[in-house]
Amino acid sequence: LSAPGGVSLVVPQPNINATVAQNILLSVEYSCRGVATIEWKHVSSWGTTSIVEWRSGNYINISTVYKDRVTTFENGSIQLRNVGMRDAGYYFVTVMEEHGTNAYGTIIVNVYEIIYEDLHFVAVLFTFLTAVSAILICFMWLCNKSLHLFQKKTTHKLTASTTEEIELETIEC
Numbered sequence: 001l002s003a004p005g006g007v008s009l010v011v012p013q014p015n016i017n018a019t020v021a022q023n024i025l026l027s028v029e030y031s032c033r034g035v036a037t038i039e040w041k042h043v044s045s046w047g048t049t050s051i052v053e054w055r056s057g058n059y060i061n062i063s064t065v066y067k068d069r070v071t072t073f074e075n076g077s078i079q080l081r082n083v084g085m086r087d088a089g090y091y092f093v094t095v096m097e098e099h100g101t102n103a104y105g106t107i108i109v110n111v112y113e114i115i116y117e118d119l120h121f122v123a124v125l126f127t128f129l130t131a132v133s134a135i136l137i138c139f140m141w142l143c144n145k146s147l148h149l150f151q152k153k154t155t156h157k158l159t160a161s162t163t164e165e166i167e168l169e170t171i172e173c
Contacts, residue, residue: 026078
């Protein structure tokens with residue numbers, strides 16, 4: 001973006017996706033012939049908030065809301081630490097040259113919350129299914145052992161009764 005007076009502003013990453021508590025870099029690069037004033041504003045559904053304004057090489061005026069969370073850089077970029085859901089929205093940067101020419105840039109920031117409830121549900125479901133399968137395996141093992149014992153007893157009784165019949169038959173003759 002180049003303004004007629006020689007102010008240029010480049011926004012290399014116009015869309016940023018972040019998660020809660022992450023640090024983000026709102027990166028821009030400006031150039032101008034004279035001394036520039038850089039101003040950042042945040043616009044969201046909660047309203048417009050001025051974040052920071054500074055003149056290259058001179059003063060820095062950071063809003064009290066962002067005082068402990070913003071770091072400014074000479075190229076016009078800012079770093080926003082520990083973002084929250086309220087930090088989602090549009091970030092407007094204005095570079096004003098001392099002769100009155102301006103350049104504008106916009107960065108859209110989306111902030112997502114990591115939902116641990118889904119992970120918790122999956123962990124509980126996995127634990128439940130593991131317990132049920134362990135119980136079923138134990139039950140199948142017990143059934144198998146019982147079946148073998150029953151077959152052994154039945155085979156033993158069957159063998160004893162046929163032996164008696166054979167002995168009885170031979171004596172009768």
